[in-house]
Amino acid sequence: MAQAEEKREENHVLLVAFSSQGHINPMLRLGKRLAARGIHVSLATTEIVRHRMLKSSGAGPADHVTGIELLFFSDGLSLDYDWKTNLDVYMDILGKQGPSNLSALIKEHYTSPKKLLCLVTNPFVPWVSDVAAEYNIPCAMLWIQPCALYAIYYRCFNKLSAFPTLTDPDMIVELPGLPSMEKEDLPSFVLPNNPFGSFPKLFSELFQVMEKFKWVLGNSFYELEKHVIDSMCELYPIRPTGPLVPPTLLGQDQELEDASVDMWKSDETCIEWLTQQPPSSVIYVSFGSIVVLPAKQMEAIATALKNVKRPFLWVVKPPEFPTPDGAGQLPSWFLEETKDQGQVVRWSPQTRVLSHPAVACFITHCGWNSMLETICSGIPLIAYPQWTDQPTNAKLIVDVFKIGVRIKKEGDGNISSEVIEKCIEEVMVGPVAEQLRKNAMALKAEAQKVVAAGGSSDENIRLFVEEITGDSCKKDGSRNVGI
Ligand SMILES: O=c1ccn([C@@H]2O[C@H](COP(=O)(O)OP(=O)(O)O)[C@@H](O)[C@H]2O)c(=O)[nH]1
Numbered sequence: 425m426a427q428a429e430e431k432r433e434e435n436h437v438l439l440v441a442f443s444s445q446g447h448i449n450p451m452l453r454l455g456k457r458l459a460a461r462g463i464h465v466s467l468a469t470t471e472i473v474r475h476r477m478l479k480s481s482g483a484g485p486a487d488h489v490t491g492i493e494l495l496f497f498s499d500g501l502s503l504d505y506d507w508k509t510n511l512d513v514y515m516d517i518l519g520k521q522g523p524s525n526l527s528a529l530i531k532e533h534y535t536s537p538k539k540l541l542c543l544v545t546n547p548f549v550p551w552v553s554d555v556a557a558e559y560n561i562p563c564a565m566l567w568i569q570p571c572a573l574y575a576i577y578y579r580c581f582n583k584l585s586a587f588p589t590l591t592d593p594d595m596i597v598e599l600p601g602l603p604s605m606e607k608e609d610l611p612s613f614v615l616p617n618n619p620f621g622s623f624p625k626l627f628s629e630l631f632q633v634m635e636k637f638k639w640v641l642g643n644s645f646y647e648l649e650k651h652v653i654d655s656m657c658e659l660y661p662i663r664p665t666g667p668l669v670p671p672t673l674l675g676q677d678q679e680l681e682d683a684s685v686d687m688w689k690s691d692e693t694c695i696e697w698l699t700q701q702p703p704s705s706v707i708y709v710s711f712g713s714i715v716v717l718p719a720k721q722m723e724a725i726a727t728a729l730k731n732v733k734r735p736f737l738w739v740v741k742p743p744e745f746p747t748p749d750g751a752g753q754l755p756s757w758f759l760e761e762t763k764d765q766g767q768v769v770r771w772s773p774q775t776r777v778l779s780h781p782a783v784a785c786f787i788t789h790c791g792w793n794s795m796l797e798t799i800c801s802g803i804p805l806i807a808y809p810q811w812t813d814q815p816t817n818a819k820l821i822v823d824v825f826k827i828g829v830r831i832k833k834e835g836d837g838n839i840s841s842e843v844i845e846k847c848i849e850e851v852m853v854g855p856v857a858e859q860l861r862k863n864a865m866a867l868k869a870e871a872q873k874v875v876a877a878g879g880s881s882d883e884n885i886r887l888f889v890e891e892i893t894g895d896s897c898k899k900d901g902s903r904n905v906g907i
């Protein structure tokens with residue numbers, strides 16, 4: 425066997441991620457923490473990621489990210505397939521073609537796949553556990569959303585609690601370790617009017633066969649979600665190992681280099697612009713990589729930003745598949761009328777933005793990566809959730825973590841600019857703003873503690889490594905620091 429292959433198979437873990445930036449980056453950061461404990465790590469994902477990385481960097485194909493080897497397999501579709509419009513079809517084809525393509529990748533790259541210590545997957549590619557079983561390799565899952573979502577889906581898809589139905593769509597959901605939730609607070613995939621059938625199907629299949637996963641790790645931390653984490657101990661424990669964010673946000677820049685991929689090129693000029701703004705003055709606005717806001721909502725945000733007369737930095741990512749109704753586009757008047765007030769970029773270096781002293785608050789769609797990055801930056805949020813986990817993340821922000829406010833929708837599902845203006849003023853000035861900032865700073869300090877040597881997340885990583893390498897006598901996946 426060639427030397428490189430021998431090395432690849434020694435103490436080796438293969439991570440497998442869905443193709444979105446928000447799924448791959450926490451996986452890579454977990455990989456980095458495993459590597460820091462002597463594990464060799466590779467990450468496999470679909471070809472579209474290689475394609476986007478190439479486009480974003482303009483350089484040759486990347487095959488490593490700070491020591492983690494990148495491997496690619498086909499999702500069974502062409503690179504220009506419009507997955508956004510046909511999400512259910514996409515998930516279906518990925519579920520059918522992914523397993524054999526991943527299996528072929530493993531055969532091609534590993535002479536003795538059995539020697540792999542473990543495969544680690546994430547929730548959108550649960551079939552990875554079947555590929556692991558084919559080679560007799562143990563499988564772990566990295567749950568990349570709050571542990572609250574893990575608990576909600578587990579109870580919903582195992583029918584352990586009542587959830588809204590077509591006949592009772594407005595029922596209040598009560599679950600251990602969580603506040604009472606109205607339908608606006610629940611993940612969209614558990615609601616009877618959810619239009620994406622593939623996700624309930626996927627989660628239903630996943631949560632009924634959790635024993636396929638010997639370990640469930642979480643991108644969260646015990647001190648942030650202790651009640652809901654404790655509530656899962658008797659059912660199927662989750663071990664928080666996060667926040668899996670860049671080390672610079674955790675005061676660890678001396679010790680660890682970040683591991684992440686960039687699928688879109690960041691506009692760095694906004695950092696220079698931020699540096700010219702007064703401390704804690706700028707409203708940062710971004711809706712992540714997937715959400716495309718309807719034109720009316722773009723208009724409401726634009727009007728509110730103009731009216732509050734405060735500096736802003738707004739990420740308006742051009743829609744991957746543009747539509748003629750103006751969704752995701754700035755109103756035509758906006759740039760001219762606000763040219764001395766703020767900046768608009770297509771994609772920002774978000775973690776550098778959030779930790780910049782000029783940034784005061786973040787209007788966000790509540791993607792979990794954005795949430796964790798904000799928690800680690802110690803600034804308050806204005807939640808404007810759209811789908812999937814985001815409504816529940818918004819509920820956590822307001823009622824559990826107490827670090828932000830939520831933009832309430834009107835009866836027709838739209839938002840008014842006045843409501844946004846009110847939310848901005850609430851987080852910028854006055855006693856509510858002060859309290860939110862205090863809470864945010866306290867959580868930031870907590871996040872730094874848990875990843876430092878001996879902190880709860882660091883210990884959970886240590887235990888995981890002990891167990892996959894066989895350095896531990898107890899292997900039932902039940903140990904969890906913080907409990
Ligand atoms: O202009 C932007 C907007 C987002 N992000 C990053 O993209 C990820 C978005 O993940 P999240 O879970 O928040 O939302 P998603 O895009 O998956 O909906 C986060 O790590 C952000 O830091 C970025 O780098 N620049």
Ligand SMILES: O=C(O)c1ccc(O[C@@H]2O[C@H](CO)[C@@H](O)[C@H](O)[C@H]2O)cc1
Binds near residue numbers: 714791
């Ligand atoms: O490609 C899709 O259909 C897709 C990609 C990513 C999605 O999830 C995002 O990931 C975050 C971490 O799970 C999550 O917090 C965020 O709200 C999602 O937008 C969903 C679908």
